[in-house]
Amino acid sequence: MPNAQSGFFEWVFFFVRTYGPMFLQGAGTTLLIALTGTLVGFIIGLAVGYVRAIPCAKEDGAVKYWLLKLARTLLGVYIEVFRSTPMIVQSMVIFYGASSVLHINLPYLLAGFIIVSINTGAYLSEIVRGGIQSVDPGQMEAGLAIGMTYGQTMLNVVLPQAIRNILPALGNEFVVNIKDTSVLNVISVTELYFVSKSAAGTYFKYFEVFFITSVIYFVMTFTITRFLRWVEKKMDGPQNYAIHGSQTVPDVELIPKGGATNE
């Protein structure tokens, strides 16, 4: 162990050597919560965005109209509340609310998943709704015009395009979550920030430890940002279509005789 005369780098090496596995574990927890929270939040966002995008007119029947109106109001409240309060406060309210009102002692990790998911869901709902609105209304009309239902057209035509449009925002939300899971330390989730705080507190070496911590956060977010950009590029594919000479058209390959599908 370094002593009082030891320099910055000696302490850094010391922490890396002795706390390395703990840092990695904390980073793993951070990634796990951020990823799960973003994915579950995305599913919440899709569901909420879908409901909020359903067109509703009084002529469609009073029951449907009022149910939709009610659902929308409730979802609107959810979105506003979670977007207008800090996640650190939401963590306290949900975690201690569950224990003192519902008498449920949430495991820390589960509490973390729930908080990040609900919070992300609120942000992504609005993004999904915007994504749906950004798709040309002609796409929905074309689906309806060949007899598909609103829901079928939504699932097969509009949502895939909406999701493609919001992919950058989704990636961004993931990166934000990697950073923001740090607030979960207030409810003792052992993510990277919590682990760092414990290590630093033991030796009163805050600068050294949090220097390491920031490097780990940076590497995670930087790598993921680059990776997502690469994925987006890949998904766009080529802009031009190479025309096959008519003899080389792979008709046979396209229409499998044996019942195999061509996805």
Add this chain to the structure above:
Amino acid sequence: MNETVLQVRHLSKSFGDHEVLRDVDFTVSKGEVISIIGSSGSGKSTLLRCMNLLEKPTSGEVLFHGDNIQAPGFNLQTYRAHVGMVFQSFNLFANMTALDNCVVGQMKVLGRSRVQAQNIAMAFLEKVGMSAYVKAKPRQLSGGQKQRVAIARALAMNPEVLLFDEPTSALDPEMVGEVLTVMKDLASTGLTMLVVTHEMGFARDVSDRVVFMDGGVIVESDVPEVVFTQPKHPRTREFLARILEN
């Protein structure tokens, strides 16, 4: 006279205070090719869109083989498969290949298997001359190619009637011909077609009947020879004089 397929009765449509269609009566017989002409804003698109309920009529009714398409219990999905629509802006599903554009509706609406739907789709893509582009995405196609795929997509649903809303208006001039050729072929197979168009050549040579609309009403409806050579109504004469001048 052939059997009546579609009947429009006392159809009116308003957007707010703006009355776009006024008490339109109109009958379509099996195998008829009808061109609907008229200046921009006269209600042609709205009429077509009311016929497959993309717009809800304010009053009046549309009967398909005598059945009111707005009656409760009427199967709107099947009806729309039977009365297809081709749009001015193509509206191909942007996230799907040309082939899948023609497959998805068959599977979802008609319950066909993927293999069966692909075979049918291929047959129609071939018919419109697009079989070399089955794997292309819409953004990789020219306007004329997109519109031909859109026609194949509608045909794959086994339609009894096809509604065309200015199918060539968004096309560069050199691509108008390829789409009109496909439409002429279809007309000769006996498909019932309603075509909103500014292509007077098509209206005169291909259609059995020409309908002239103005201000939300049908002003004149007759065989092309009469409408083009001895129109009864002065508004028809004015319109034709204006459009044939160019």
